[in-house]
Amino acid sequence: xxxxxxxxxxxxxxxxxxxxxxxxxxxxxxxxxxxxxxxxxxxxxxxxxxxxxxxxxxxxxxxxxxxxxxxxxxxxxxxxxxxxxxxxxxxxxxxxxxxxxxxxxxxxxxxxxxxxxxxxxxxxxxxxxxxxxxxxxxxxxxxxxxxxxxxxxxxxxxxxxxxxxxxxxxxxxxxxxxxxxxxxxxxxxxxxxxxxxxxxxxxxxxxxxxxxxxxxxxxxxxxxxxxxxxxxxxxxxxxxxxxxxxxxxxxxxxxxxxxxxxxxxxxxxxxxxxxxxxxxxxxxxxxxxxxxxxxxxxxxxxxxxxxxxxxxxxxxxxxxxxxxxxxxxxxxxxxxxxxxxxxxxxxxxxxxxxxxxxxxxxxxxxxxxxxxxxxxxxxxxxxxxxxxxxxxxxxxxxxxxxxxxxxxxxxxxxxxxxxxxxxxxxxxxxxxxxxxxxxxxxxxxxxxxxxxxxxxxxxx
Numbered sequence: 001x002x003x004x005x006x007x008x009x010x011x012x013x014x015x016x017x018x019x020x021x022x023x024x025x026x027x028x029x030x031x032x033x034x035x036x037x038x039x040x041x042x043x044x045x046x047x048x049x050x051x052x053x054x055x056x057x058x059x060x061x062x063x064x065x066x067x068x069x070x071x072x073x074x075x076x077x078x079x080x081x082x083x084x085x086x087x088x089x090x091x092x093x094x095x096x097x098x099x100x101x102x103x104x105x106x107x108x109x110x111x112x113x114x115x116x117x118x119x120x121x122x123x124x125x126x127x128x129x130x131x132x133x134x135x136x137x138x139x140x141x142x143x144x145x146x147x148x149x150x151x152x153x154x155x156x157x158x159x160x161x162x163x164x165x166x167x168x169x170x171x172x173x174x175x176x177x178x179x180x181x182x183x184x185x186x187x188x189x190x191x192x193x194x195x196x197x198x199x200x201x202x203x204x205x206x207x208x209x210x211x212x213x214x215x216x217x218x219x220x221x222x223x224x225x226x227x228x229x230x231x232x233x234x235x236x237x238x239x240x241x242x243x244x245x246x247x248x249x250x251x252x253x254x255x256x257x258x259x260x261x262x263x264x265x266x267x268x269x270x271x272x273x274x275x276x277x278x279x280x281x282x283x284x285x286x287x288x289x290x291x292x293x294x295x296x297x298x299x300x301x302x303x304x305x306x307x308x309x310x311x312x313x314x315x316x317x318x319x320x321x322x323x324x325x326x327x328x329x330x331x332x333x334x335x336x337x338x339x340x341x342x343x344x345x346x347x348x349x350x351x352x353x354x355x356x357x358x359x360x361x362x363x364x365x366x367x368x369x370x371x372x373x374x375x376x377x378x379x380x381x382x383x384x385x386x387x388x389x390x391x392x393x394x395x396x397x398x399x400x401x402x403x404x405x406x407x408x409x410x411x412x413x414x415x416x417x418x419x420x421x422x423x424x425x426x427x428x429x430x431x432x433x434x435x436x437x438x439x440x441x442x443x444x445x446x447x448x449x450x451x452x453x454x455x456x457x458x459x460x
Contacts, residue, residue, distance in 0.1 A: 001067060003045040003087070007022070018094075033047065034314045035076045035078075036312065037319055042082045049095075051094045051095050053110070056095070060168045060172045064172055073093075074140055075114055075138025077138065092111040096113040098117055106163065106203060107204050107206055108202075109139050110140075111140070111200065113140070115142060115305075116135035123217060126209055129158075129205060129206050130149035131150065131151075132147060133150060133308055134305060140201075144159065145194060147421065152364045153248065153360055153365060154212070156376070157364065159373040160366075164176065164202070165193070165201065167189070167200070169449070170448065170453035170454065177189060185448065187440070188440075191371050191374070195455055196445070196448050197449070198454070214298075217301055220296055221296060221298075221304060221307070225268075225292045228264050230289075234253075234266055236330055237285050238253055238328075241285055243328075245362045247281075250272075252269045252358050252383065253333075253357045254355070255354060262351060264341070264344075266337075271304075317391070322423065326377075332407050332410060336404045340353070343400040347393040349390040353385060354385045355404055357380070357408070360379050361379075364378070364379065372432060375419065381419070382405050384404060416430070424455075
């Protein structure tokens with residue numbers, strides 16, 4: 001059945017508070033179509049905005065019966081929340097919530113709730129959980145895809161926090177997925193949840209603010225800025241700092257040209273967990289290098305990403321090029337400085353692009369259970385922010401990103417990993433390591449979504 005013929009039935013089935021947008025020229029349609037990135041952006045036949053879990057279930061049942069393709073949109077940061085005119089976007093922006101149990105710190109999150117909203121609700125109750133660097137990232141999507149965390153050495157990844165889930169399957173069934181009811185499906189949801197159903201709700205673990213190593217619920221956040229000409233010198237010092245697990249240091253070493261001056265530079269966006277008064281000692285080697293800028297201060301954990309609001313702007317061709325590495329090679333990193341210079345010279349519209357190396361001096365905390373998420377042995381990431389505006393440069397910018405990752409990966413071609421929240425292309429064994437894990441996930445996919453309603457990932 002065509003979408004135009006099937007939509008009247010859906011309008012009748014949904015509650016009056018839901019919206020169905022079908023006119024691409026309508027301002028409301030245009031606003032809801034906006035995403036963090038314009039890469040592969042398509043115009044759907046309709047944008048459907050449910051206001052409840054029941055409506056979400058009705059939409060999936062209707063789409064399955066009518067053979068209508070759909071994608072789900074939460075915070076709008078997913079590169080894959082786009083579809084053409086023969087399909088619909090299920091936009092959850094009218095359906096969201098967060099409730100924190102003050103006694104246990106457990107948070108129940110629903111729909112399109114954003115990461116900042118979850119962090120604030122938890123902090124108000126005296127807790128925090130694994131969250132990333134983006135305030136406007138949809139929290140459920142973040143947790144399902146693994147979720148790189150700014151507190152990974154304390155909490156582990158985002159998917160490690162998932163206690164249970166409510167899932168609408170490809171058949172339109174609504175399941176309460178727990179360790180007791182559907183343990184195998186919960187295994188898959190923790191790190192590959194987008195591929196098994198529409199997740200309307202997650203229950204996630206919270207941690208007391210004292211686990212941050214101080215009684216104020218803060219982490220220390222700072223920045224050190226150096227001219228690019230000193231990249232080799234800084235990289236040498238950073239290698240020792242990154243490998244020193246006696247201090248809780250973590251962050252990004254970024255090659256960029258920040259506004260408004262747009263002077264190319266090397267920026268160390270640094271974090272420190274523990275007593276914030278100890279941060280200057282942990283970063284003494286960087287202070288000793290006499291950077292152009294050296295600043296830092298304690299920040300409440302729920303506000304740790306506020307300084308990155310500019311990166312959350314919608315529009316432009318943006319994506320993260322993320323690959324897990326097992327070492328930091330100084331010479332390779334210095335080569336990426338030249339790659340960045342060449343990129344900006346050839347594609348001036350890519351001036352917002354930053355080639356980044358991410359580290360955590362302490363290992364990621366491993367959960368007591370097995371799951372789809374399997375990258376706990378990685379402490380280093382090449383985490384490039386790709387951002388340009390000219391569509392003609394789309395392929396060229398990606399080529400520079402690929403070359404940069406190839407340089408940092410070096411000859412260790414077989415022993416590296418891709419991050420699920422960052423990519424859905426390339427060999428799948430780089431996202432889900434181990435033949436046994438991949439076989440288990442493929443089996444789950446065949447059981448719960450054999451026709452690929454929720455993408456063909458794990459079917460091919």
